[in-house]
Amino acid sequence: MQRCDYYLCLTIYTFTFITGFPANILAFYTLIRKVWRKPAPIDILLLNLTISDLLFLIFLPFKMQEVANNMVWNIQYFLCPLSGFVFYMTIYNSTFFLTAVSVERYLGVAFPIQHSLWRRPIYAVFASIFIWVLSILHLSIVYIVPYYDPSGMVPPSRNICYEGFSDAQLEILLPVRLELCIVLFCVPLLICSFCYINFIRILSKLPNISRRRRLRAIGLALGTLLVFVFCFGPYNVSHVVGFITKSSPAWRDKALLLSTFNACLDPIIFYFTSAAVRNTLGAMMRGIWGRCWCPQTLWSSRKEPPETEKNSLPKPQEITNAL
Secondary structure (H helix, E strand, C coil), X not given: CCCCCHHHHHXXXXXXXXXXXXXXXXXXXXXXXXXXXXXXXXXXXHXXXXXXXXXXXXXXXXXXXXXXXXXXXXXXCCHHHHHHHHHHHHHHHHHHHHHHHHHXXXXXXXXXXXXXXHCCHHHHHHHHHHHHHHHHHHHHHHHHHHHCCCCCCCCCCCCCCCCCCCHHHHHHHHHHHHHHHHHHXXXXXXXXXXXXXXXXXXXXXXXXXXXXXXXXXHHHHHHHHHHHHHHHHHHHHHHHXXXXXXXXXXXXXXXXXHHHCHHHHHHHHHHHHCHHHHHHHHHHHHHHHHHHCHHHHXXXXXXXXXXXXXXXXXXXXXXXXXX
């Protein structure tokens, strides 16, 4: 049985939950308002990615409890395959939604006129539904395998979650893991790499974009590719190694730890991709800064300004428009 290092795993899971949950809640609030007012394809894709990350974080405490209990599952067993299904399904959801965002951004710079003519929010909705269905169907194996016992002689262990598989279970699970690596990781990685490499190449040649915006867009593209490889690469390599050796590698749990980081790294991608998220975060920071300086503000507001200064004060409507 794989033994996840107690302090390492619990520290990473806790850090991911504490940082990722509020950041994704903020992104969800911002994107749902943006989609409700004026839906754009990229906002719909980012909203679905946020929902996927929040599902991941909601079920992350089950993994934390399992690690804290020395990898012994001591709660209701039906929560084991359910939490595992959501946990792994949302990981592969992220690969597809990050890829969809890369395709959207590439088409916007490679074919700006055609893309603007065919750019419809409904297409992003259909793409999101397709991604959810594809991930659910593929990862349903995580829910099915723990209950699969063709012999009917040895009951499945109820104190170990998603480990200790029989030979009959591994005959099904290992090829499926290899297929997950190829279809849900390698193919999206190739598409994402193609889109962002060409995105950077085209953007570097455009003369009418400021240097600051160009560097931010290029940095976002490179950062997304690094997150893709860093978070999802080692875990999917473990699928290939497991298929070759006919057993799960001992370092598989540590590779899975890197995948959890994606939930707290995605909000950074949201910040640089969506202006709505940047504006909401900026408004929150201004509010916090204003509260920190509220005594000085209240003191200064008691002073009666000269008549010339009264007439020069901006109207409330002008302040609202400036924010």
